[in-house]
Amino acid sequence: MSKSLASFVLLAVLASPALAQTPTVSLLIDHGFPSSGTLNIKSTLADVATRKGQAFHFGSTYDTYDPDAAWTSSIFTTFFNHIVAENGCKWDATEPSRGTSSLTGCIGVQTFATSHSDTFRGHNLFWHSQTPSWLPGGISASDLVDNVIPQHVMQEVTGLGADVTSWDVVNEIVGDGVSNGMSALQCVQNKNSWPTKTSDGSSQNLVTDLSFVYAAFSNAFKYAGSSTRLAINDYNTGGNDAKTACVLAVLKDVQAETGIPWDRLAVGFQSHITAAPGQFTSKSALATTFANLATLGATAMITELDVKLSSATSANERYQAAIWGDYLDACLFASNCNEFINWDPRDDESWLGTSSAGTLFDSSGNPKPAAYEVAARLAYYAAGNPELCATAAGTGSCTINITGGSGGSGGSTTTAASVPASTPTGGSPPPAGCSTAKYGQCGGIGFSGCTTCASGSTCQVGNAYYSQCL
Numbered sequence: 384m385s386k387s388l389a390s391f392v393l394l395a396v397l398a399s400p401a402l403a404q405t406p407t408v409s410l411l412i413d414h415g416f417p418s419s420g421t422l423n424i425k426s427t428l429a430d431v432a433t434r435k436g437q438a439f440h441f442g443s444t445y446d447t448y449d450p451d452a453a454w455t456s457s458i459f460t461t462f463f464n465h466i467v468a469e470n471g472c473k474w475d476a477t478e479p480s481r482g483t484s485s486l487t488g489c490i491g492v493q494t495f496a497t498s499h500s501d502t503f504r505g506h507n508l509f510w511h512s513q514t515p516s517w518l519p520g521g522i523s524a525s526d527l528v529d530n531v532i533p534q535h536v537m538q539e540v541t542g543l544g545a546d547v548t549s550w551d552v553v554n555e556i557v558g559d560g561v562s563n564g565m566s567a568l569q570c571v572q573n574k575n576s577w578p579t580k581t582s583d584g585s586s587q588n589l590v591t592d593l594s595f596v597y598a599a600f601s602n603a604f605k606y607a608g609s610s611t612r613l614a615i616n617d618y619n620t621g622g623n624d625a626k627t628a629c630v631l632a633v634l635k636d637v638q639a640e641t642g643i644p645w646d647r648l649a650v651g652f653q654s655h656i657t658a659a660p661g662q663f664t665s666k667s668a669l670a671t672t673f674a675n676l677a678t679l680g681a682t683a684m685i686t687e688l689d690v691k692l693s694s695a696t697s698a699n700e701r702y703q704a705a706i707w708g709d710y711l712d713a714c715l716f717a718s719n720c721n722e723f724i725n726w727d728p729r730d731d732e733s734w735l736g737t738s739s740a741g742t743l744f745d746s747s748g749n750p751k752p753a754a755y756e757v758a759a760r761l762a763y764y765a766a767g768n769p770e771l772c773a774t775a776a777g778t779g780s781c782t783i784n785i786t787g788g789s790g791g792s793g794g795s796t797t798t799a800a801s802v803p804a805s806t807p808t809g810g811s812p813p814p815a816g817c818s819t820a821k822y823g824q825c826g827g828i829g830f831s832g833c834t835t836c837a838s839g840s841t842c843q844v845g846n847a848y849y850s851q852c853l
């Protein structure tokens with residue numbers, strides 16, 4: 384083989400995401416946080432809410448047909464505090480024939496949530512997939528927009544009531560071949576599916592404007608509870624890409640047309656990603672997108688996160704944990720992100736298939752490194768610590784060093800001398816104007832003492848559970 388051909392082959396191999404070397408990553412669970420044993424993070428989630436200033440909905444999917452009922456009940460008691468129906472609230476399940484409301488499965492999921500002191504979100508009110516047998520049928524554009532969609536949305540939203548944190552009002556309506564600068568209508572027409580096209584094989588134009596989107600949102604707004612967020616939900620979004628720009632363009636168009644207040648509108652970033660360089664959105668790009676939504680007054684939510692692995696090696700599971708931690712940190716540290724859904728709780732229940740190992744718990748229901756890392760990130764945030772660097776970028780860019788504070792942008796760490804001490808979890812708040820002498824404790828998970836150090840010393844994080852005035 385000639386040298387030039389050999390170098391070409393080598394480059395091709397290295398460029399292949401599947402074959403690219405898995406980056407070495409730095410994780411919080413390397414620094415004193417639990418990385419084995421059972422996890423109970425319900426109280427940590429409450430502490431996260433204290434720092435956030437509002438509830439933090441950290442959840443997964445459930446349907447009333449559940450192969451692992453005992454495990455599922457336990458995990459939604461000890462680990463998740465939020466639930467979405469994987470399939471039970473979709474159109475095929477909730478309106479099997481036109482005008483017939485069949486909400487048993489969907490309400491069953493909401494009831495399960497309530498019985499486990501968890502919150503509930505609705506997925507979804509409009510999707511071109513998983514439609515009942517009578518749809519799309521020969522229904523005209525005007526009948527769909529003026530009657531079918533309003534009827535469906537009304538009966539499902541009123542049926543589930545006001546105790547719904549958010550609804551995916553429209554799901555996956557933006558095309559995958561969009562380009563920057565497209566109008567909202569062009570973005571949706573690019574999907575090239577029902578209802579902008581017929582689905583009888585003729586692919587004729589059907590709904591030639593965004594009226595079906597307006598109908599879904601305006602009726603959801605009409606019938607939903609006053610605090611329920613109304614989302615456009617899609618996949619392969621989150622970064623500085625054309626599809627994300629399209630989703631925002633559609634949302635702006637919906638807001639202008641319907642007049643729904645921005646603080647009721649949201650974007651769901653599904654986040655079905657792969658643990659390989661370039662196969663997920665970087666933490667900084669997510670943060671920028673979330674901030675752009677915050678500027679509008681809208682909400683960002685991670686709605687369907689799973690992280691597919693090429694194989695369940697230790698290095699890949701650590702990489703998965705780093706990616707999961709970055710996505711979670713992007714939401715935790717955003718002012719407008721308070722729902723974070725992990726799609727399917729365990730590998731053997733995943734739509735990806737068990738071998739993709741794409742969830743937080745393995746096929747026996749045991750926590751994986753990603754589950755421990757997520758628990759650590761939540762605890763670290765709840766303790767009042769600053770944001771970590773992007774661990775999914777690998778140790779060449781980000782190394783966590785709790786002793787010296789969280790990792791900086793370079794391989795070296797940043798000494799976080801001014802790391803805020805822990806958020807008091809439980810107990811009475813420290814007295815105002817207090818002062819901790821040098822070498823005294825000033826923070827850490829569970830610490831509720833004085834977090835202000837005497838002059839001449841600063842509060843430095845020794846580990847997650849102990850900060851000291853030095």
Ligand code: G3I
Nearest residue numbers: 469470473506512513554555618653655687726727733734
């Ligand atoms: O309920 C029937 C059962 O009676 C039948 O015996 C069985 C075999 O045909 O099928 C069962 O229905 C399946 C359903 O899941 C419930 O298990 C459908 O075939 C199957 O297609 C459906 O897959 C779901 C998929 O959406 C449908 O598109 C997955 O569970 C679900 O995880 C997945 O979720 C979607 C989100 O809603 C939107 N974003 C993408 C995400 C992944 O595709």
